[in-house]
Amino acid sequence: MDHIALPTDFHRRLLTWIQQEQGLVRWSVLATAVGIAAGIGAIGFFWLLEQSTAIFLGHLVGYLPPAPFAEGNHPPLGSAVSWKLPLVVALGGLLSGLLVFSLAPEAEGHGTDAAIESFHFRDGKVRGRVIPVKVIASAITIGTGGSGGREGPTAQIAAGIGSLIAETLGLSPTDRRLLLATGMGAGIGAIFRAPLGGALLSAEILYLHDFEVEALFPALIASIVGYTIYSAWAGWEPIFGARPDLALTSWRELPAYGMLGLLCGLVGRIYATGFYTVQRLFGRLPLPRWAKPALGGLLVGGIGLVFPQVLGTGYGWVQLGMESSTALQFPIWLLLALPLLKILATALSIGSGGSGGIFGPGVVIGAFVGIAWWRLLDLVGGHAAASPAPYAIVGMMALFGSIAHAPLAVMLMVAEMTGNLSLLAPAMLAIGLASVVVGQQTIYRSQLPRRADSPAHRLQYTFPLLHGLSVRDAIQPAPLLLHGNTPLNDAARQLQVAHLPDALVIDEHGTLLGVVTLQEVHEAATHPDRGCVADITQAVHPLPATMPLDEALAVLLSRHRDWLPVIDATGTVLGILHADGILKTYRAASRRAVRQLHWMTSDRIMLEVTLPADSPLVGRAIRELSLPKHVLLIAVRRGGTLLLPRGETRLEAGDTITFVTERHHARTVLATFGLPEQALVTTLKESEL
Numbered sequence: 001m002d003h004i005a006l007p008t009d010f011h012r013r014l015l016t017w018i019q020q021e022q023g024l025v026r027w028s029v030l031a032t033a034v035g036i037a038a039g040i041g042a043i044g045f046f047w048l049l050e051q052s053t054a055i056f057l058g059h060l061v062g063y064l065p066p067a068p069f070a071e072g073n074h075p076p077l078g079s080a081v082s083w084k085l086p087l088v089v090a091l092g093g094l095l096s097g098l099l100v101f102s103l104a105p106e107a108e109g110h111g112t113d114a115a116i117e118s119f120h121f122r123d124g125k126v127r128g129r130v131i132p133v134k135v136i137a138s139a140i141t142i143g144t145g146g147s148g149g150r151e152g153p154t155a156q157i158a159a160g161i162g163s164l165i166a167e168t169l170g171l172s173p174t175d176r177r178l179l180l181a182t183g184m185g186a187g188i189g190a191i192f193r194a195p196l197g198g199a200l201l202s203a204e205i206l207y208l209h210d211f212e213v214e215a216l217f218p219a220l221i222a223s224i225v226g227y228t229i230y231s232a233w234a235g236w237e238p239i240f241g242a243r244p245d246l247a248l249t250s251w252r253e254l255p256a257y258g259m260l261g262l263l264c265g266l267v268g269r270i271y272a273t274g275f276y277t278v279q280r281l282f283g284r285l286p287l288p289r290w291a292k293p294a295l296g297g298l299l300v301g302g303i304g305l306v307f308p309q310v311l312g313t314g315y316g317w318v319q320l321g322m323e324s325s326t327a328l329q330f331p332i333w334l335l336l337a338l339p340l341l342k343i344l345a346t347a348l349s350i351g352s353g354g355s356g357g358i359f360g361p362g363v364v365i366g367a368f369v370g371i372a373w374w375r376l377l378d379l380v381g382g383h384a385a386a387s388p389a390p391y392a393i394v395g396m397m398a399l400f401g402s403i404a405h406a407p408l409a410v411m412l413m414v415a416e417m418t419g420n421l422s423l424l425a426p427a428m429l430a431i432g433l434a435s436v437v438v439g440q441q442t443i444y445r446s447q448l449p450r451r452a453d454s455p456a457h458r459l460q461y462t463f464p465l466l467h468g469l470s471v472r473d474a475i476q477p478a479p480l481l482l483h484g485n486t487p488l489n490d491a492a493r494q495l496q497v498a499h500l501p502d503a504l505v506i507d508e509h510g511t512l513l514g515v516v517t518l519q520e521v522h523e524a525a526t527h528p529d530r531g532c533v534a535d536i537t538q539a540v541h542p543l544p545a546t547m548p549l550d551e552a553l554a555v556l557l558s559r560h561r562d563w564l565p566v567i568d569a570t571g572t573v574l575g576i577l578h579a580d581g582i583l584k585t586y587r588a589a590s591r592r593a594v595r596q597l598h599w600m601t602s603d604r605i606m607l608e609v610t611l612p613a614d615s616p617l618v619g620r621a622i623r624e625l626s627l628p629k630h631v632l633l634i635a636v637r638r639g640g641t642l643l644l645p646r647g648e649t650r651l652e653a654g655d656t657i658t659f660v661t662e663r664h665h666a667r668t669v670l671a672t673f674g675l676p677e678q679a680l681v682t683t684l685k686e687s688e689l
Helices: 009-020 024-061 084-103 111-121 130-143 151-169 173-191 195-204 213-234 251-284 289-306 315-321 332-350 359-380 389-403 407-418 424-438 455-462 464-468 488-498 518-524 549-558 579-595 663-672 679-686
Strands: 481-483 502-506 512-517 563-567 573-578 604-610 632-638 641-643 656-662
Touching (some): 024 084, 111 173, 111 455, 151 173, 151 359, 173 213, 173 455, 173 549, 195 407, 251 289, 251 332, 251 359, 289 332, 315 359, 332 359, 389 407, 389 424, 464 579, 488 502, 502 573, 512 518, 512 563, 549 563, 656 663
Parallel strands (some): 481 502
Antiparallel strands (some): 502 512, 563 573, 604 656, 632 656
């Protein structure tokens, strides 16, 4: 570790407050910082995307895609039919591929999925270089005509900034994950001008069937801050304009919306399957990874020569298609083909390794399905609205809300993007039926079924009692505290006498300054400019006494340490938290919990046995055991690790197993575990309740 420049007393106390305080005020401060970063990031990315589009498509090809209501509301300018178009889209893929795979390979593909993966599997960590790489690569990919959405890059940008804020402040992995999720929702809410939907998305999109409830409050704050900053620059109108005139006018329209939901579910499955099929095919190509986006871009450019609707984000074409006069001008075969063509173009652009989002294309595909369905109803004389706009809006919600497993968030986002809440009733019907068709399939492969399946919550669910215990319950006295003004020779002597490799350093008020090691003391003693311990103090991550034990254990694991100092709200050292102390505290809490079971009587006892190497249960999963019905297996301790037994847990020789059974069945249970009867007396004595 690097030597630290000790902060001023004010800065130290402020940092301590941020690290320890768990109330709404602290989260409001952190969420506001993330929201500011999300708003500024959305502005920067949108500006780069506009410049990229103007340079590559406008100047080189002579074509500009149509724009939605809030972004110019203009029809397509110029013609996309040019031999330059495939070359320009391929050039964009090449530049993006070179940038991504040489600097930050994790910026490949769609950013939202990368942020979800970081939440679950990387403790919410995002490398700092990913942010600028993602910004530039996505602006080039989409600006040259690649089919992608701008929400994915914005989500990864804001999520990365949230992660960096947490890392800079030394926050816990739990806080870092929440700030990452907060940034993700704030970024999407800002770029889509949909703050409520964006906030809800941060909690809903992480799982197939669950919510990250803790992310809701900071996400609401960050999303409204990001939206305010972005809209103050870009304007306050919904992207597709306010459409308060659209509403459900008759129950006879509901069957049509229900059928639209079934169609959207089917097309959603095609979207997910097609995207990842193309991604796998590109993965098998014998080409350098940086060259594959160029090939994908070349193919997209070829499609764009005939079907320019697939180029870029596609929002402008949705705006045009929402008007009946324009929708009626499109051939019916084209409207039926556009959803599939947009799926193919998105898979080629992003699945090949290009950088962009798949949220936006999913919304556009849903809108195309809705417009095509309106045309079919109009041809057969079905109960259709006078305008295709309601079907486009409901199609957006149903298709992507179902395949992303985020129905509530997407419904609200689309409602905010169109300024219309009156279509929520048919949208609920459509998205419900679409979700039935989609089933377990998802467009985001990093989503997990539930919180219990996420490594982010493994400690909370593996050791459920830890969440109800705090660091204060497991605190131990610090073996040695050194004052900052202690001479180095004295410090070395104290460490040697105590047989310690390191010790905490405090100031005259007992406030934590850091940690010092015996090796550092010996090395520094040879330098005349370093006379006391404060000169060589290193930073150390303190734990607040109020932190839940599962979060504290996660901090220990993430920092690869056996112990960390514990401080109070003023930064005063209270002691240390050691991994052994956590295990002892959990074991004691488990015993107390067993005693409190309402069915526990004097006829039931808790036994603790160690599995011998010759036990017939060694190597078998718990679900495979034929334990008597009167046996309740409580815990398995393996070495220094306490495991909450699951069906897939396989027993090993030396495991210490804790279970509850009836007293008169004790001998039978011991025989099941391969233990002799003479072990019964000792076992009963050690497990007295």
